[in-house]
């Protein structure tokens with residue numbers, strides 16, 4: 001590989017994007033949030049009035065979907081055809097339907113192509129579900145980030161409260177479990193730990209602790 005690639009995979013709300021963003025800033029690598037891309041396709045379907053179970057309708061839409069990331073604080077901005085969708089792609093409706101859209105073969109093929117294209121040009125940290133297994137099989141560092149479902153639901157709950165969203169903890173936990181189940185059981189590149197990935201359990205760990213652990217893993221490979 002010409003560039004350095006770090007793949008971070010794991011279940012929903014394990015802290016992948018939080019950790020990946022910090023590492024990318026520290027290392028001056030480009031950060032790619034592949035979940036945001038699946039979310040953007042899901043939002044495009046919603047905007048076009050295409051049902052989430054209409055596979056061919058969604059697949060036909062792909063050629064009309066341009067997804068662009070722009071730097072921003074505290075978070076990257078996401079654009080769908082030049083319209084900002086950074087917040088819209090995080091709604092409960094999109095969150096609860098994205099796994100279905102992400103299960104379609106042609107959707108995955110299209111987005112994996114876009115992800116590899118981005119990964120070609122610079123040193124990158126990419127997070128998602130199939131980065132270590134499928135998108136970047138030769139990544140120098142692969143991390144499989146996990147945490148207990150209780151802790152993941154709690155973290156999401158606090159984030160939602162901070163954003164002024166009211167969602168109860170019990171349904172958050174159920175939604176997380178349902179999404180993990182769908183992502184782990186789909187036919188094409190399901191969520192699984194790559195053979196050469198390092199398992200990092202963040203249950204009870206602070207963000208700083210996790211960042212320094214992964215930084216050491218990266219430094220050992222550079």
Ligand code: C5P
Nearest residue numbers: 034035036038098099102128129130183
């Ligand atoms: O990472 P995030 O939770 O935003 O991802 C949203 C959804 O997108 C996941 O639940 C999964 O269905 C899908 N996804 C995927 N492959 C990836 C990244 C995300 O299937 N590499």
